[in-house]
Amino acid sequence: YIVSTKCGRYKEGFDFCAERVTKSIDESLERLQLDYVDIFHCHDIEFGSLDQIVNETLPALLKLKQAGKIRFIGITGLPLGIFTYVLDRVPPGTVDVILSYCHYSINDSTLEDLLPYLKSKGVG
Numbered sequence: 203y204i205v206s207t208k209c210g211r212y213k214e215g216f217d218f219c220a221e222r223v224t225k226s227i228d229e230s231l232e233r234l235q236l237d238y239v240d241i242f243h244c245h246d247i248e249f250g251s252l253d254q255i256v257n258e259t260l261p262a263l264l265k266l267k268q269a270g271k272i273r274f275i276g277i278t279g280l281p282l283g284i285f286t287y288v289l290d291r292v293p294p295g296t297v298d299v300i301l302s303y304c305h306y307s308i309n310d311s312t313l314e315d316l317l318p319y320l321k322s323k324g325v326g
Contacts, residue, residue: 206241
């Protein structure tokens with residue numbers, strides 16, 4: 203099994219601060235009764251400040267990765283431009299995977315245009 207969960211979107215709304223995403227992984231691990239998850243997605247980042255994602259959220263997720271609570275860091279969202287914005291501003295290897303919905307289907311294949319860029323950044 204590959205187990206993934208996400209942070210950033212809660213009942214109360216969106217919160218990408220380091221403190222909340224750190225608390226979020228502990229809550230998820232407790233619910234899942236696991237010591238770590240394979241992928242921890244920072245979810246729907248377009249609803250927050252992309253600069254906060256770059257400067258606060260992802261560094262917090264890197265600490266969680268170093269602590270062994272997560273194996274891979276992901277970011278998710280709808281607008282494709284958010285991925286290049288973030289990936290151009292973080293060190294290589296910070297983000298392991300992206301998830302974008304609705305852009306790789308029979309009626310919208312725009313994600314295909316982004317694949318060479320993602321490959322160049324080492325992002326799945």
